[in-house]
Amino acid sequence: MTQMVIIGGGQAAGQTVASLRQEGFEGKIILIGDEPTLPYQRPPLSKAYLSGAVPAEKLLVRPEKFYQDRDIEVHLGETVTAIDPAQKTVTTAEGAFAYDKLLIATGSTPRRLSIPGSDLGGIHYLRTMADVDAIRDQMAQATRLCIVGGGYIGLEVASVAVSQGLSVDVLEMEERILQRVTTPFMSAFYQQLHESRGVTIHTQTGCSGFRGKDNAVTHVRCGETEIEADLVIVGIGIIPNIQLAHDAGLDCVQWHYR
Numbered sequence: 564m565t566q567m568v569i570i571g572g573g574q575a576a577g578q579t580v581a582s583l584r585q586e587g588f589e590g591k592i593i594l595i596g597d598e599p600t601l602p603y604q605r606p607p608l609s610k611a612y613l614s615g616a617v618p619a620e621k622l623l624v625r626p627e628k629f630y631q632d633r634d635i636e637v638h639l640g641e642t643v644t645a646i647d648p649a650q651k652t653v654t655t656a657e658g659a660f661a662y663d664k665l666l667i668a669t670g671s672t673p674r675r676l677s678i679p680g681s682d683l684g685g686i687h688y689l690r691t692m693a694d695v696d697a698i699r700d701q702m703a704q705a706t707r708l709c710i711v712g713g714g715y716i717g718l719e720v721a722s723v724a725v726s727q728g729l730s731v732d733v734l735e736m737e738e739r740i741l742q743r744v745t746t747p748f749m750s751a752f753y754q755q756l757h758e759s760r761g762v763t764i765h766t767q768t769g770c771s772g773f774r775g776k777d778n779a780v781t782h783v784r785c786g787e788t789e790i791e792a793d794l795v796i797v798g799i800g801i802i803p804n805i806q807l808a809h810d811a812g813l814d815c816v817q818w819h820y821r
């Protein structure tokens with residue numbers, strides 16, 4: 564019997580196992596994901612899940628029963644640390660899993676800031692359900708949110724936060740928000756829309772560091788000026804998780820936008 568192993572528990576992994584069974588694959592399927600949750604959709608995280616309009620169960624690609632009924636072996640909270648293409652095995656802390664076919668669906672990780680103060684409390688990245696749970700807890704008490712990065716995630720969070728009564732500043736180092744993904748006309752449209760709802764957008768403004776008190780962020784530095792903030796969300800892009808494939812000797816191309 565063919566044994567298929569899927570590394571990663573994101574949307575690609577979740578949809579692949581569903582499609583395999585739907586298309587008649589009868590072999591054994593093993594899904595290994597390092598998050599504690601079954602595969603879920605990330606797009607609502609910065610929108611309806613952050614606002615509390617949609618519960619966690621609604622985000623699942625398939626409910627738990629789907630995996631049980633279709634005999635899909637799921638290992639959650641488990642990280643694949645190595646692939647051995649010669650032996651056709653993958654390694655986790657649980658041991659080795661043999662495969663006939665392997666899918667690497669390890670996705671990506673938020674790009675992190677490494678500047679003065681970037682390890683202060685109250686500075687968040689938004690990629691997982693757990694990230695949003697932590698942000699929501701803090702958002703309930705925060706009054707001043709500063710978002711680093713005027714891309715989709717930053718602006719979606721700005722929209723939710725301003726409607727929950729927070730004061731919101733968005734820092735964008737480029738000349739306009741959404742510069743990488745849309746036209747000047749659309750950037751201007753979205754800037755005006757957010758500003759009309761009370762968001763303050765600072766273009767051509769980079770974040771140079773953070774200041775805090777008692778290990779909690781209080782100010783975001785932008786060169787010579789500072790913006791008050793008791794909550795910071797950084798949305799400055801992602802880095803593909805290719806290390807595992809690279810270490811296994813696969814050809815990987817790391818694409819840099821700039």
Ligand SMILES: Cc1cc2nc3c(=O)[nH]c(=O)nc-3n(C[C@H](O)[C@H](O)[C@H](O)COP(=O)(O)OP(=O)(O)OC[C@H]3O[C@@H](n4cnc5c(N)ncnc54)[C@H](O)[C@@H]3O)c2cc1C
Pocket residue numbers: 570571572573574575576595596597598604605606607608609641642643644668669670671672689690691716804807
């Ligand atoms: C907040 C947010 C909003 C978004 N909104 C939109 C949108 O509106 N429209 C849109 O098209 N896209 C959106 N996206 C992007 C979209 O969610 C991604 O393109 C999609 O999640 C990619 O799915 P994936 O399964 O390839 O990777 P990922 O979702 O990154 O999943 C990969 C999984 O593999 C796990 N993993 C990594 N390495 C290992 C390992 N060694 N062992 C085990 N597990 C491992 C990771 O922890 C992760 O759980 C959004 C993303 C975010 C974060």
